[in-house]
Amino acid sequence: MYALKVNDIEFGYDRELVLKGISFNIEKGKFISIIGPNGSGKSTLLKTLNNLYKPTKGNIFIEGNEISSLKGKDLAKRIALVPQNTNIDYDFTVEDIVLMGRHPYKGRFQKENQNDYSIIDESLKMTNTLHLKDRPITEISGGERQRVIIAKALAQRPTIILLDEPTSHLDINHQIDILNLLKNLNKEKGTTIILVIHDINLAARYSDEIILLNDGVVLGIGKPEEVITTTNVETAYNLNVVIDRNKYTNSLYLTPVEIKKRIPKKQTETVHIICGGGTGAEVINRLYDEGFNLTLGVLNVGDSDWQHGKSLMIPMVEEAPFTGISEKTYNKNSEKVKAADIIVISSIPFSRGNLKNLISGYEGLKSGKKVFFIWDYPDENFDYTDGKATKLINEMKQTGMKVVKSVEDLVRSIKECT
Ligand SMILES: Nc1ncnc2c1ncn2[C@@H]1O[C@H](COP(=O)(O)OP(=O)(O)OP(=O)(O)O)[C@@H](O)[C@H]1O
CATH class of the missing domain: 3.40.50.300 (P-loop containing nucleotide triphosphate hydrolases)
Incomplete structure (x- = not known):
């Protein structure tokens, strides 16, 4: 009863x-x-x-x-x-x-x-x-x-x-x-x-x-x-x-978050940012302020870049908290890569979990997209994938990926080519 x-x-x-x-x-x-x-x-x-x-x-x-x-x-x-x-x-x-x-x-x-x-x-x-x-x-x-x-x-x-x-x-x-x-x-x-x-x-x-x-x-x-x-x-x-x-x-x-007023769109290009763990915050802010259409991926729910993206209401590809990227999510991310004009890979950790994120970027490169990589690592010992990530990045560099040293550098390079 x-x-x-x-x-x-x-x-x-x-x-x-x-x-x-x-x-x-x-x-x-x-x-x-x-x-x-x-x-x-x-x-x-x-x-x-x-x-x-x-x-x-x-x-x-x-x-x-x-x-x-x-x-x-x-x-x-x-x-x-x-x-x-x-x-x-x-x-x-x-x-x-x-x-x-x-x-x-x-x-x-x-x-x-x-x-x-x-x-x-x-x-x-x-x-x-x-x-x-x-x-x-x-x-x-x-x-x-x-x-x-x-x-x-x-x-x-x-x-x-x-x-x-x-x-x-x-x-x-x-x-x-x-x-x-x-x-x-x-x-x-x-x-x-x-x-x-x-x-x-x-x-x-x-x-x-x-x-x-x-x-x-x-x-x-x-x-x-x-x-x-x-x-x-x-x-x-x-x-x-x-x-x-x-x-x-x-x-x-x-936590209530402020919805930032979208500034009038100045750019027609869409930039897909592959980021995570806070590596994307500055890139997101700068490109957002420049008026680019942004998408993000793959981000685990709760991740600080995920929270940042939510607060700006940016469309993103999400994965469950603390889990690897599933096939389904990977495919969704590939869709966003295909739909974008420019791909930016922030200085994400070279971890096993991120290999699929890097591969998405590589796919974009192979299909003729402009791909930028922000090389902002404090030292040489950041590859936790038995060298797989480094090998991949080297191949991407040879295929035409542009490596930039800072977010400032990135914004300048993107503006030059758009
Ligand atoms: N005694 C009353 N006579 C006429 N209308 C009333 C009366 N009490 C409440 N209302 C109306 O009924 C509606 C619901 O009020 P109620 O107090 O149940 O809401 P509430 O969800 O408890 O609000 P709050 O969170 O502000 O306390 C409101 O539009 C209110 O103006």
Whole structure:
């Protein structure tokens, strides 16, 4: 049985629909983030999941029960909402606030009993707020208040906790603190956590699954790597990004990149640059600024030249990270070589992995293209291919490949022959 089943729901505040046919299932014990641009409907969705708003179409099932069939207190024993703005003006103590979480378990006029007080203490302990128990809620910090509101939700003893931007207004240290607390709850108690969050990198790091909302519809749902793709982020946020893995946490890491304005095209020639590992950056910049049409290849996804190419939106032939060039990729690169007027080989390492890149350049040369090689190696011991690469380069030189000493040299030579 699913913790939550959402079946084609629609909802709007006035005439316009804000949720436009949303469906998804959430398994018990999952940690789920809902992300999406401002106004995409995240908070509204969360409120429908807590029955604060009733969908005009579709159904929501909480642990198999249709949400509207559950009485207020029965619903509150299953699901707790930590709202976005928790400004409390009255001088309630922290303990008073957390006591409110026991409301669903009490009859009218019934006083709290010992059991309630031990659950409150346990909730305060879990959120590391026991020491604040007698303090007025108005006199504690934002981070502490967020913990206390979570403690109140815990005192409700729900199986699902919904949180609307629990980390907004918190510094990075307290953001991590709150997310670790939620992750512990999720792991130790099996509580299903569903939170709205703006920080995509934190969502990717903590979540089992992500729901990406865009303009009231689900644009993506699934594991972080299935949802956080350049295409989805571009569609939802209108943002050009590079997606990599964080080397410390190994979670997806997204970096927005500036899209440089393309200068008016001055050249009609296309230059295909064979590069990698940062050897292409300067060549790319110079030829880009000169207005040439550029293509790049073969670059492993995540490579620094790959990132550079992405940020300038240059078409390129890509290979999976840290893998050799497959036959299919090699053929794609050959297509780009054929389509180009000029081939530039940057001072790529003479490694086995790069032999195929050099061979592509050689093919271009044999088919009559102008091929330039930037000879910018610090010493003589750079051939890791038992001499194969050196032999190839020598043959290419004899076939007419032009060797240049620097990028400056390259640009001058290219301009001379175009
Ligand atoms: N109480 C309301 N009455 C009328 N319209 C509302 C109300 N609350 C939200 N809206 C509208 O519904 C749409 C979705 O708002 P919602 O707050 O759900 O988006 P969100 O994705 O949570 O946004 P944000 O990231 O900015 O918090 C917006 O166009 C918003 O203006």
